[in-house]
Amino acid sequence: MDIFVQQLINGLTLGSIYGLIAIGYTMVFGIIGMVNFAHGDVFMLSAFIALIFFLILTTWLGISSVALALLIVLVIAMVLTSLWGWAIERIAYRPLRGSFRLAPLISAIGVSIFLSNFVQVAQGARNKPTPPMIRDVIVLFQGENGYNVALSYKQIIIMATTAVLLTIFWYLVQKTSLGRAQRACEQDRKMAALLGINVDRTISLTFVIGAALAAVAGTLYLLNYGVVSFNDGFVPGVKAFTAAVLGGIGSLPGAVLGGLIIGLIETFWSAYFSIEYKDVAAFSILAIVLIFMPSGILGRPEVEKV
Amino acid sequence: MSAGTSNPMQSHQSAAAATHQPLLSVRGVKTYYGNIIALKGVDMDVNEGEIVTLIGANGAGKSTLMMTIFGNPRAREGTITYAGRDITKMPTHDIARLSIAQSPEGRRIFPRMTVFENLQMGASINGLAHFDQDLERVCTLFPRLKERLQQRGGTLSGGEQQMLAIARALMSRPKLLLLDEPSLGLAPLIVKQIFTIIKELNEKDGMTVFLVEQNAYHALKLAHRGYVMVTGNITLSGTGKELLENPQVRAAYLEGGHH
Numbered sequence A: 001m002d003i004f005v006q007q008l009i010n011g012l013t014l015g016s017i018y019g020l021i022a023i024g025y026t027m028v029f030g031i032i033g034m035v036n037f038a039h040g041d042v043f044m045l046s047a048f049i050a051l052i053f054f055l056i057l058t059t060w061l062g063i064s065s066v067a068l069a070l071l072i073v074l075v076i077a078m079v080l081t082s083l084w085g086w087a088i089e090r091i092a093y094r095p096l097r098g099s100f101r102l103a104p105l106i107s108a109i110g111v112s113i114f115l116s117n118f119v120q121v122a123q124g125a126r127n128k129p130t131p132p133m134i135r136d137v138i139v140l141f142q143g144e145n146g147y148n149v150a151l152s153y154k155q156i157i158i159m160a161t162t163a164v165l166l167t168i169f170w171y172l173v174q175k176t177s178l179g180r181a182q183r184a185c186e187q188d189r190k191m192a193a194l195l196g197i198n199v200d201r202t203i204s205l206t207f208v209i210g211a212a213l214a215a216v217a218g219t220l221y222l223l224n225y226g227v228v229s230f231n232d233g234f235v236p237g238v239k240a241f242t243a244a245v246l247g248g249i250g251s252l253p254g255a256v257l258g259g260l261i262i263g264l265i266e267t268f269w270s271a272y273f274s275i276e277y278k279d280v281a282a283f284s285i286l287a288i289v290l291i292f293m294p295s296g297i298l299g300r301p302e303v304e305k306v
Numbered sequence B: 001m002s003a004g005t006s007n008p009m010q011s012h013q014s015a016a017a018a019t020h021q022p023l024l025s026v027r028g029v030k031t032y033y034g035n036i037i038a039l040k041g042v043d044m045d046v047n048e049g050e051i052v053t054l055i056g057a058n059g060a061g062k063s064t065l066m067m068t069i070f071g072n073p074r075a076r077e078g079t080i081t082y083a084g085r086d087i088t089k090m091p092t093h094d095i096a097r098l099s100i101a102q103s104p105e106g107r108r109i110f111p112r113m114t115v116f117e118n119l120q121m122g123a124s125i126n127g128l129a130h131f132d133q134d135l136e137r138v139c140t141l142f143p144r145l146k147e148r149l150q151q152r153g154g155t156l157s158g159g160e161q162q163m164l165a166i167a168r169a170l171m172s173r174p175k176l177l178l179l180d181e182p183s184l185g186l187a188p189l190i191v192k193q194i195f196t197i198i199k200e201l202n203e204k205d206g207m208t209v210f211l212v213e214q215n216a217y218h219a220l221k222l223a224h225r226g227y228v229m230v231t232g233n234i235t236l237s238g239t240g241k242e243l244l245e246n247p248q249v250r251a252a253y254l255e256g257g258h259h
């Protein structure tokens, strides 16, 4: 019981991060039908941005409140990463729109390689640690054999930030005219243009939102692990993509649900079976789910009356 | 079946003649899909206050002309002017902002948006400025939509989707309304309703309508003027009445068609 609760907390924390990244995959796929392979590296890049600004704020500018520093870092990381997301779409994907289907996919792989190499050259190949940011924990209860079930402040911050930003994001997409235009382009780009929607700008917006949420994930990832390296885009990226597919690619709630499930599978598998095979477990479950539900858990069936 | 409706042609003919330049003017337009030519040099005009219809067989290029006016696909040759402005190379979303609206072929309702949201999308260009007022207006025109505002577009019946497509186009308060086969696949009663509404929009609100139809009889009855398109060319034009009486038109589009 005690280990179970602890793993549940850990899994949901990790799953929050995957879910935030997965939204970027699912939104871009929804609107232009492309898997943005560079998205994982955008996430990694944002973690570096967060790291750099955290160090600048705390050591150079002497901000002593970690909470304040984190908040500023989060905002800066979101803004700068959004700019990257916008620029990547503008430079590497938009010129290829209307080209053959695989062209943007290949371009995305190119961007992915560029980003990880760029960070490797600019920041070095070794892991970059931060000084520990937040160490406090709340002991929820004491289990058998003196095992403490704990909820760390870090985890609270991660889950709360995810919940708040997802709510804001949900409101944006469901209730504002920008979000409505975004959904319209996703469902029928040609029609949206006939109604006066600037489709290119809406696609840019989608990349900006995806990158901003990836930056939230990057900042929280750094907070959680306290270390980041240039190749940290790949594995979390693939897992978030898996989460998006598992939840039903194109579905926003599906992305979040998929993220939580992947996070839970990974932590429970590590705790009860073997840590080496945690990734195999996550991907196997994906394969099994897709055999029985080809369009994912919350995905819509391919055929649809239009 | 619409023998009872009087032909409003005469009164409108003079109104149209009073405006010096056509509201919409298409000159020598050629449109291609890849290397295949779909419009082979089309000329046509729509004057302010008119209902103009374009009839022709399946695959003639009617929908292509409708979409070419909106720049998607773009005319490779020729010019399109609207209210005196050359719109041939204008981006589609900017053309929509000139108060031209289209209910396109296939209706293209946003299937996972509610009826209400679809209507909101229709009002995008004026930022929902007079949304409530316009919503009420289209709900009066199409009472069926009013009961279904929270239903998802994809779950509507064909007739309801058609009503929604027209209502959505009306939400932008267009001066020129393009309708691509509004009667396709609908029950005769609903077709009649829709044609009555088109007539009302034209007569009461002074809206200019460009109507593509396969249902040639009804369309020509309703319209002030008409064009006939055959494989990418305009082959005939004239008043609705003239075309209705034209033996070629009768043979190709009317015999055995209605009743």
Ligand SMILES: Nc1ncnc2c1ncn2[C@@H]1O[C@H](COP(=O)(O)OP(=O)(O)O)[C@@H](O)[C@H]1O
Binding pocket: B033, B038, B056, B057, B058, B059, B060, B061, B062, B063, B064, B065
């Ligand atoms: N998206 C497209 N790609 C290629 N060819 C098309 C496309 N749309 C229409 N066509 C072709 O262009 C011609 C005119 O089609 P269309 O404008 O839809 O005719 P209509 O509306 O009069 O039935 C047809 O031969 C059709 O096959």
Ligand SMILES: [Mg+2]
Binding pocket: B059, B062, B063, B064, B105, B181
């Ligand atoms: Mg057609």
